[in-house]
Amino acid sequence: MVATYLRRAYSSFVAHVFDIPARFAAFLSFLALIVLPITGISSYYLRILISANIFAIFAASWDLLVGRTGQISLGHALFFGIGAYGTGLLNYYFGLSLWVTIPLSTLAGVLVALVIGYPCLRVRGPYLALVTMAFPLILTGVIFYFKDITGGERGLYGLPRFFPFLRMYQLQLAEYYFTLTLLLVSGIILYKVANSKTGIVLVSILDNELASKASGINVTKYKLLAFAISGLFGSLAGSVNVHLLQSGTANMATLTVTLSFMTVIITIFGGLGTIYGPIAAAYILTILDRYVLNTIVDVPTDWHMLIFILFIILLIIKWPRGIARFVTDKLEDLQEERELEERGEHIWKKYKKKEK
Numbered sequence: 261m262v263a264t265y266l267r268r269a270y271s272s273f274v275a276h277v278f279d280i281p282a283r284f285a286a287f288l289s290f291l292a293l294i295v296l297p298i299t300g301i302s303s304y305y306l307r308i309l310i311s312a313n314i315f316a317i318f319a320a321s322w323d324l325l326v327g328r329t330g331q332i333s334l335g336h337a338l339f340f341g342i343g344a345y346g347t348g349l350l351n352y353y354f355g356l357s358l359w360v361t362i363p364l365s366t367l368a369g370v371l372v373a374l375v376i377g378y379p380c381l382r383v384r385g386p387y388l389a390l391v392t393m394a395f396p397l398i399l400t401g402v403i404f405y406f407k408d409i410t411g412g413e414r415g416l417y418g419l420p421r422f423f424p425f426l427r428m429y430q431l432q433l434a435e436y437y438f439t440l441t442l443l444l445v446s447g448i449i450l451y452k453v454a455n456s457k458t459g460i461v462l463v464s465i466l467d468n469e470l471a472s473k474a475s476g477i478n479v480t481k482y483k484l485l486a487f488a489i490s491g492l493f494g495s496l497a498g499s500v501n502v503h504l505l506q507s508g509t510a511n512m513a514t515l516t517v518t519l520s521f522m523t524v525i526i527t528i529f530g531g532l533g534t535i536y537g538p539i540a541a542a543y544i545l546t547i548l549d550r551y552v553l554n555t556i557v558d559v560p561t562d563w564h565m566l567i568f569i570l571f572i573i574l575l576i577i578k579w580p581r582g583i584a585r586f587v588t589d590k591l592e593d594l595q596e597e598r599e600l601e602e603r604g605e606h607i608w609k610k611y612k613k614k615e616k
Contacts, residue, residue, distance in 0.1 A: 321493035327533030343498025348510030369495025377487035415511025531582025
């Protein structure tokens with residue numbers, strides 16, 4: 261029984277992962293991320309990787325909305341802030357466990373996405389981008405107005421950690437594996453949605469909305485669905501982030517325009533509409549920001565965004581479809597060459613047999 265199950269699992273792995281270079285490269289990358297902390301890296305590098313995990317979830321959620329439906333949102337920080345302040349307020353004033361407040365704040369993100377999504381559907385293109393960019397600013401104003409409740413600029417601090425019973429390094433190690441697992445589950449769900457029948461409908465809306473309507477597709481329903489799923493995972497990233505050791509505070513930083521633009525940069529750099537592209541780009545840019553520009557080169561923090569923008573412009577000129585698409589295209593070319601070589605040998609053997 262067990263042997264049969266293992267054989268089937270191995271056959272499935274070979275057919276769906278090992279024989280597809282792009283998927284096998286993703287599998288090896290994830291395996292490296294699992295093994296990396298075992299090498300005994302310092303807590304500083306663990307903090308960088310934990311931040312990369314959170315940014316990867318956040319950027320992938322934005323990619324589903326924009327890359328699959330073409331609804332350009334420049335206010336995605338709204339969901340990150342709702343997740344952060346939602347779990348913070350529920351814990352701070354009602355004393356609820358973080359394992360309860362995180363699902364509730366995530367649900368709040370979905371509800372907000374549905375509420376703002378419907379009026380946003382009435383505008384398109386740059387007008388939609390401007391409207392969505394206004395919502396984090398509105399929420400910022402609300403937080404300032406009710407500063408006695410929200411903490412104003414100071415925010416809500418002293419929020420509980422995920423694993424308070426662990427010591428410092430063990431706590432960071434546990435947080436790393438927890439956020440990595442969350443990233444894996446979120447990435448698989450978003451990828452499955454993007455490549456499902458629903459994802460195909462979303463792409464058809466992206467390509468030609470009028471033709472989709474003429475085909476009987478309820479465009480409003482699918483656009484709202486994309487908003488809701490994007491809001492869910494965006495809020496999840498924000499709510500988890502405030503309970504990490506390196507954060508522990510729900511403050512105004514979760515609603516900045518810079519955070520929204522950072523998501524755009526990560527997604528375009530990785531590859532718009534791929535889901536896996538923003539995940540890979542989140543690691544690259546977080547390491548560039550927190551390690552290369554801070555430790556190796558020691559560039560002032562104010563210059564980081566400018567360097568990112570210049571870096572992205574150069575890469576877009578070189579690889580306009582994103583770095584992840586470039587890598588997967590190269591891996592697919594290798595696969596085709598290998599198939600041609602194998603097929604060529606087979607054809608040559610058949611030809612030699614016929615000659616005899």
